[in-house]
Amino acid sequence: MRFKASIQNITTFTKLTASLNSLGPLAWVKLSDDQVCFTIIPEQGTQVWAALSIDTIFETYTVQSAANNVINLEVPLGPLNRALKSALNATSAQIRLTKKDSMPLLALTIVTTSSSNSYSAFPTGASNDGGLDAPFDDSFGGGNRETIITQEVPVRVLAPDTVAGLHEPQCREPDVHIILPPLLQLKSISDRFTKLALAGARSGPGSTASRTRLEMAANMHGCLKMSIKTDAMSISSVWTDLSNPELDPGQVAGGEIGISEHPSTRMKLLGSADGRSEEGWASVRIDGRDWGKVMSVGRLGGRVIACFCHEHALILYVYLPSDNGEDESVLTVRDLALAFLITPLNN
Incomplete structure (x- = not known):
C-alpha cells in the first residue's frame, strides 16, 4: 500500500x-x-x-x-x-x-x-x-x-x-435549481435570524427550539427566500435576479425530451420574477445552526448551486473557481468539488 x-x-x-x-x-x-x-x-x-x-x-x-x-x-x-x-x-x-x-x-x-x-x-x-x-x-x-x-x-x-456499504444517497430530480448569492452574505443573515429566534424562545425550559427551523425556498425565476417563523416573530429576506442554470441534455435521462418533462421545467411555468407570487416555490425547513456551518464553505469561492426537492431535501453543489471558460449558465457535474445533502427538519 x-x-x-x-x-x-x-x-x-x-x-x-x-x-x-x-x-x-x-x-x-x-x-x-x-x-x-x-x-x-x-x-x-x-x-x-x-x-x-x-x-x-x-x-x-x-x-x-x-x-x-x-x-x-x-x-x-x-x-x-x-x-x-x-x-x-x-x-x-x-x-x-x-x-x-x-x-x-x-x-x-x-x-x-x-x-x-x-x-x-x-x-x-x-x-x-x-x-x-x-x-x-x-x-x-x-x-x-x-x-x-x-x-x-x-x-x-x-x-x-x-x-462497501457507504454510497452517496439518491434523491429525486429537483423541483428548483438556483445559483446562490455569496455564501458569506447568506451566513450573516441566517446567523442573525437564528439568534433572534433563539432569543425570542427563551421564555422557559422546553419551550426553546434547540434546532431553529429556518425555511429556505426558491423558484425558477431567480428568486430565493430565507425565513423564520416563531410564536413571537416572523422575518424573511428575499433575493431576486439570481440565475437558474439550464440543464445539460447530455446529463439528463432522455436528453431534450427528459428536460421538457423535468420537474424544474414544470415549475418554470409557475410563479414570477418579482417573488410575490405564491406559486412555483419549492421549500424545505432546515436547522439554522447546521446551515450556518455549511455556509463556511464560502471561503472556497466559486459558485454554489442549490437544488430544492420540495419538502424533501436540499442539496448544495459547490464548484471550485475555474479558468477553463466553463459556461456558468449550464448545470453540469464537471468541475464539481463538493455536494452537501442537508437534512430537512420535520414540520
Missing part, C-alpha cells in the same frame, strides 16, 4: 479541510487513480460528499494498493487542517502515507526558505513527537536557508469491506 503526492494548491486544500471540519471531526478519505474523495456522514446533520480531481490539489500523485489501487482512510480533519496551515508559505509540500511504531500516519513534509538567521515557529499538528523534523540546509548562498518540517497526522486505514 503506497500513497505519495506533491501538493500544488495548499490554499485550496487548507480551506477545504477547514470547511469540512466545521461539519464533523472525522472524514472518510478515498484515494484512487483519478479522484480524492472526502465524505462526512454524521449521526445528525449535513452529509458531505466531496470528489476532487487529482490536479485540483496535487501535482504529482501516486496511489497503489492490492484493492484496485484504492486506499480508504479515516482522517481527523482538525489535525490535518492545522498541519496544512503550517505549509501556507512553503516553497513545496509533499504528503505520504507511512507508519511509525506500527501506527499509520499521513506525513506532511514542508520545505520553506528564509533569508534571515532566525528560526520560525510552526504549529505542531497532531504528531506524537511534536511534529517537527527540521534539519537546516545551508546550500543556498547569500544567507538563504532551507527548512524542512514534517507534520504527522495519525489516521486509520479502512478495509474495503468497512466502506
